[in-house]
Amino acid sequence: MGNGIHSIHPFVMFFYYLSIGFFAMFFNHPAFLLAGCLALAAVNLTHDRGTAMKQWMPVMVSMTLLIILVNPFINSRGTHIFFYFRGKQVTLEATLYGVVTSMSLLMVLLLFISLNIVLNGNKILYIFSRILPKTAFLIMLSIRFVPLLKRRLTEIQDVQRVKGMTIKQGTIRNRAKSGMSILQILLAWSLEEAIETADSMKARGYGTGKRSPYIPYRITKTDQNWLIYLAIFFIISVAGGFLGYGKIIIYPKLGTLHFYPLDWVVFTSCLAVMLFPVLVEGREQLKWNYSA
Amino acid sequence: MERSRHYLVFVSIVLLILLFASILFFHYKAYLxxxxxxxASIMIPFFVRFEWRDVAGREIVLLAMLAAIAAVGRVPFAGLPSVQPTSFIIIMAGIVFGAESGFIVGAVAAIVSNFFLGQGPWTPWQMYAWGMMGMTAGLLRQAWWMKSSWGKCLFGFAWGYLFGWFMNMWIIVSNIEALSWDFFIGIYASSVYFDLAHGLSNVFFLAVFGAGWMKILQRVQRKYGLLE
Incomplete structure (x- = not known):
C-alpha cells in the first residue's frame, strides 16, 4: 500500500491533480503562479527528494527562459514601453505575459512529474477502469505486451545479425529497411501469438459475464476527510477566480497587481489545495515521531 | 461503415458548436x-462507442497487440533520429481494420508509449493526432486513390506534416494571447525539418513495406474473421 501520499486513494489524488491543473490554467496572477510552482516543487521534494525533478530540470529551465526571453520581442502589444528593438516596441505587458505563461506551463510540467511518481501505472489504470473499463483493459493488455515485444525484438535482432542484417551500419535507407524487416517479423509472430492469448482468455471465461474488477484500493475515513478538505478549498478558489480574484488584466493595458483582502483569502485556499501532499507527509512524520 | 460516417459528421458539428461556445462564453481566455x-469531448465519444460495442476477446487482444507494436516500433530505430514507424503502423491498422480500430490503435499507442517515456500535457494532443491519423486512414480506405501505392504515400506524407502541426498546436494554444504571425511562423518553421523527416519516412515505409504489411494484417483478418 505504501506510506504517506502513496496510501491516499487514487481518486483523491486524481481530484488533486485535476484541480492543480485547473488552477495552473485558470489563474494568471504572477504571485499565484509562483506560489503554485514553489508548492509543487515542495511536493516533488517530499516524493523523492527531487530526483525526478532534477532529470526534467534542463527541459523546464530552457522552456521557461525561452518563453520569457522570446515573448517580449515577437509581441508588441501593450502600452508601457521599455525600449525599441528594430523598430518594434518591447513592452512591460508582453514581458509579464511571457512570465505568466512560462510559470503556468512550468506548473503543469511539475504537476506531471509528481503525477508520474504518485499515480503510476496501476493507479491511473485503476481510475480509468472505473470510468472506461474496456478501454482501460485494452491499455493494460497493451502495456503488458511492451516488455514482451521488447524481448522478442532482441531475439529477432540476434538472429538477423547472424544473417548480416543490422541497423547499426550502412546508409540510412538500408538501416531503415532492415529495422522495418525486423518489425515485420515481430508483427507476423506476435499477431499469431495474440490470437492464442485471446483463445486462452476465452477458455478461462472472458466475456461470459460482466467483468468484475479487482479493487485494490478502498476509500477510508481519512480519504473521505481529505476529499472534503480538497473540495471545500477548491470551490472557494474557483468561486474567487470567477469573481476576478487571482487574475490580472495584461492586455491591452496592464491592470493592478495589488492584493485585495479577498485575494488573500483565495490565495490561502489555493495554497491549502496545492500543499495537500506536503500536509499528508507532514502529518505522517508528526505521528511517527511524537505520538505515544 | 455508413453509421460511423454519420457519427463523425455529428462529432465534427459538436466540435464546431464547442468552438463557438468557447469564444462566446469563455472570455476569460483560458485557451489551454x-x-x-x-x-476530450472529441475523443470521449469514440472511446464510449468502443465501450458499448460488442468486441470479441480476439479483437481486443489484436488491437492491444497492434498498439503495443506501434509503441515498441520506436525501439529498433533508436539510432535513427526522427525516423520511427509508429505512424506507419497506425495507418496500416486504419486501412485494414477500419476507422474506429485505427483511432483506437493510434490513441492507445500514444498513451502506452508515454507510459514509458513520461506522460505530460502533450499526451492528449498525441492521442488526438495519432488517433485521427488512424481514423482518416480507415475512412479513406475505399477512395480510389488510396488503393494505389502513390495515394498511400501522399497520405502518409501529408500526415507527417499534419501530425507536427497538431503537436505545435499545444505550444500555440498555451501561449495564444501572444499569437502574432511572427510567433506562428517561428513555431512552424522550427518544426519543418522534423515534419519533413516524419513525412518522408512515412512515404518510405509505405512504399517499401506497405503491401507486405497489408498482406500480413489481411491474412489474420480473413483467417480469424476479425474486425471486418
Missing part, C-alpha cells in the same frame, strides 16, 4: 483549458 476540454 478550453482546448483540452475540446480534445
Amino acid at each position: 483549458l478550453v482546448s483540452l476540454l475540446m480534445i
Whole structure:
C-alpha cells in the first residue's frame, strides 16, 4: 500500500491533480503562479527528494527562459514601453505575459512529474477502469505486451545479425529497411501469438459475464476527510477566480497587481489545495515521531 | 461503415458548436483549458462507442497487440533520429481494420508509449493526432486513390506534416494571447525539418513495406474473421 501520499486513494489524488491543473490554467496572477510552482516543487521534494525533478530540470529551465526571453520581442502589444528593438516596441505587458505563461506551463510540467511518481501505472489504470473499463483493459493488455515485444525484438535482432542484417551500419535507407524487416517479423509472430492469448482468455471465461474488477484500493475515513478538505478549498478558489480574484488584466493595458483582502483569502485556499501532499507527509512524520 | 460516417459528421458539428461556445462564453481566455476540454469531448465519444460495442476477446487482444507494436516500433530505430514507424503502423491498422480500430490503435499507442517515456500535457494532443491519423486512414480506405501505392504515400506524407502541426498546436494554444504571425511562423518553421523527416519516412515505409504489411494484417483478418 505504501506510506504517506502513496496510501491516499487514487481518486483523491486524481481530484488533486485535476484541480492543480485547473488552477495552473485558470489563474494568471504572477504571485499565484509562483506560489503554485514553489508548492509543487515542495511536493516533488517530499516524493523523492527531487530526483525526478532534477532529470526534467534542463527541459523546464530552457522552456521557461525561452518563453520569457522570446515573448517580449515577437509581441508588441501593450502600452508601457521599455525600449525599441528594430523598430518594434518591447513592452512591460508582453514581458509579464511571457512570465505568466512560462510559470503556468512550468506548473503543469511539475504537476506531471509528481503525477508520474504518485499515480503510476496501476493507479491511473485503476481510475480509468472505473470510468472506461474496456478501454482501460485494452491499455493494460497493451502495456503488458511492451516488455514482451521488447524481448522478442532482441531475439529477432540476434538472429538477423547472424544473417548480416543490422541497423547499426550502412546508409540510412538500408538501416531503415532492415529495422522495418525486423518489425515485420515481430508483427507476423506476435499477431499469431495474440490470437492464442485471446483463445486462452476465452477458455478461462472472458466475456461470459460482466467483468468484475479487482479493487485494490478502498476509500477510508481519512480519504473521505481529505476529499472534503480538497473540495471545500477548491470551490472557494474557483468561486474567487470567477469573481476576478487571482487574475490580472495584461492586455491591452496592464491592470493592478495589488492584493485585495479577498485575494488573500483565495490565495490561502489555493495554497491549502496545492500543499495537500506536503500536509499528508507532514502529518505522517508528526505521528511517527511524537505520538505515544 | 455508413453509421460511423454519420457519427463523425455529428462529432465534427459538436466540435464546431464547442468552438463557438468557447469564444462566446469563455472570455476569460483560458485557451489551454478550453482546448483540452475540446480534445476530450472529441475523443470521449469514440472511446464510449468502443465501450458499448460488442468486441470479441480476439479483437481486443489484436488491437492491444497492434498498439503495443506501434509503441515498441520506436525501439529498433533508436539510432535513427526522427525516423520511427509508429505512424506507419497506425495507418496500416486504419486501412485494414477500419476507422474506429485505427483511432483506437493510434490513441492507445500514444498513451502506452508515454507510459514509458513520461506522460505530460502533450499526451492528449498525441492521442488526438495519432488517433485521427488512424481514423482518416480507415475512412479513406475505399477512395480510389488510396488503393494505389502513390495515394498511400501522399497520405502518409501529408500526415507527417499534419501530425507536427497538431503537436505545435499545444505550444500555440498555451501561449495564444501572444499569437502574432511572427510567433506562428517561428513555431512552424522550427518544426519543418522534423515534419519533413516524419513525412518522408512515412512515404518510405509505405512504399517499401506497405503491401507486405497489408498482406500480413489481411491474412489474420480473413483467417480469424476479425474486425471486418
